[in-house]
Amino acid sequence: MHDHAPSGIRGASNRRLLAISLSITATVMVVQIVGAALTGSLALLADAAHMFTDAAALVIALIASLVAARPANDRNTFGYQRAEVFGALVNAIILIALSVWVALEGVRRLLEPEAVEVAGGLMLVVAIVGLAANAIAMWLLSSAQRRSINVRGAYLEVLGDLLGSVAVIVAAIVILTTGWMPADAIASLLIAAMIIPRAVSLLREVASVLSESTPQGMQVAEVRRHILSKEGVVDVHDVHVWQLTRGAPVFSAHVVVDDDAVRAGRSSEILASLQNCLAQHFDVEHSTFQLEPAGHVEHDTHA
Template identity: 75%
Template sequence: MHDHAHGAGGLRGGSNRRLLAISLSITSVVFVVQVVGAVLTGSLALLADSAHMLTDAAALVVALIASAVAARPANERRTFGYQRAEVFGALINGVILIGLSVWIVVEAITRLASNEDAHVLAGPMLVVAIVGLLANATAMWLLSAAQRHSLNVRGAYIEVMGDLLGSAAVIIAAVVILVTGFGQADAIASLAIAALMIPRAIGLLREVFSVLAESAPAGMQVEKIRDHILQTPGVVAVHDVHVWQLTRGAPVFSAHVVVTDECFASGEAGGILSRLQTCLADHFDVEHSTFQLEPAGHVEHDAHV
């Protein structure tokens, strides 16, 4: 997988690591602002959002480390290189998101159960939340292109998205408190932040487990690939088809392809192999494909064994 954002230009066209580093800088600054704002205003929602921002910063650090490790070249021990490091980075991000969501829910329910309106300075709370919203929107814009091709960057992108929605919830709560004086809106906003985070964390973990289980990538139609292979002149049959992915955007394909004896006799086997690899790359965006060409008799022997 390449370490750049496909289809994006300008600032968003930089390497994944550069984009993650810029996002980390933005997140770290806003985290400090939110912590100070939460202490001064007494807002649980703002504190929850700042805790999520801290988690975002940690997640971005993990993503940066994973991205650097994934860029290391393959060797004799790790023949596919280190691209799976991005998947483990995304796994850590997902677990952090789940843990943070549980903490927010417990704190919010405790405050709601007290039946007392929290004393929240809604004005400063609103200002800090708007700053967080703008910062998260900027970070999301920076990562939007790269996250389509990197599961690792997508993990960071999802966390920033959750933080943006969390900032929006804090803004709504602050406005409600300013207009109506209903202080419990702060705790309700905290629950809304958790409700926004949990499904995204589950979705990220589901994708991670799909990669680790070596399932076919989402949207990859194995039967259609098989049909394309069978339509290649000289191909008789195809079996032992396997499709998996090292990480998002890095699918891998292998298959045993039965060709006519005439192809081997005439030296056409090399041409068939090139056409098959070109077909996978052009029609299915699979850059890494491996084919074992076999005569018909070899297939019968494999089946017997």
């Protein structure tokens, strides 16, 4: 099942979407830094730091996207799509470092609640501006993030910013209505707590790609059943499935073909049928099959 292609600005290329999101993020980051300086809010400063990290991550994502678009050559026969994975890895590391800093500073503020007076009114206004900007950036990236692990990394960071803005808004309202200043530090700790699970999830996905594990959602047993259902196919072995990056699975297998089909010259027909099956049912654009006569079975030593 395929997603319908988005129209309008959301249908733009990944690079253009990342560039637009970067512009939005950088603008709001400056607003939040100024707001944090004027209000003394740690939550706003944490959100601004997250925005700064997002801006850096989006730059990394843009660079990775440009590198990934380079064509394959004799040294890099699959091209440079794996660059997106390394970009996502950098994003995940940045997220973890950010969450540690925010958590430490939040605890310090809780232990010294009288150290800082926070201006709740201006804090609320700046947080609302951040919420609106993050919502727009998420909307822009929502479709492309399903197809690219690199864009997904940027999308997750913008999602974290949006949730962070919500936490800042709640803290600002508490400060305005009750004057309870620790609400600001608590909001900062919530931002850190929201960052860590997303970072771990992204790291897990990166590890899956780099370790060449079977893509999530693809069942090798089901692929085998489809292959064996083709006329003229006797057996299939040495099946390997991995992915270069999110949405780019690669498949290879040895397929044993009936001797009668080989003598009848149907090998090309069977090969085309198998490749079409992988493309249509499993979205595998790059598949390699080694066709073997029934009397020849050479198993991969790593199988």
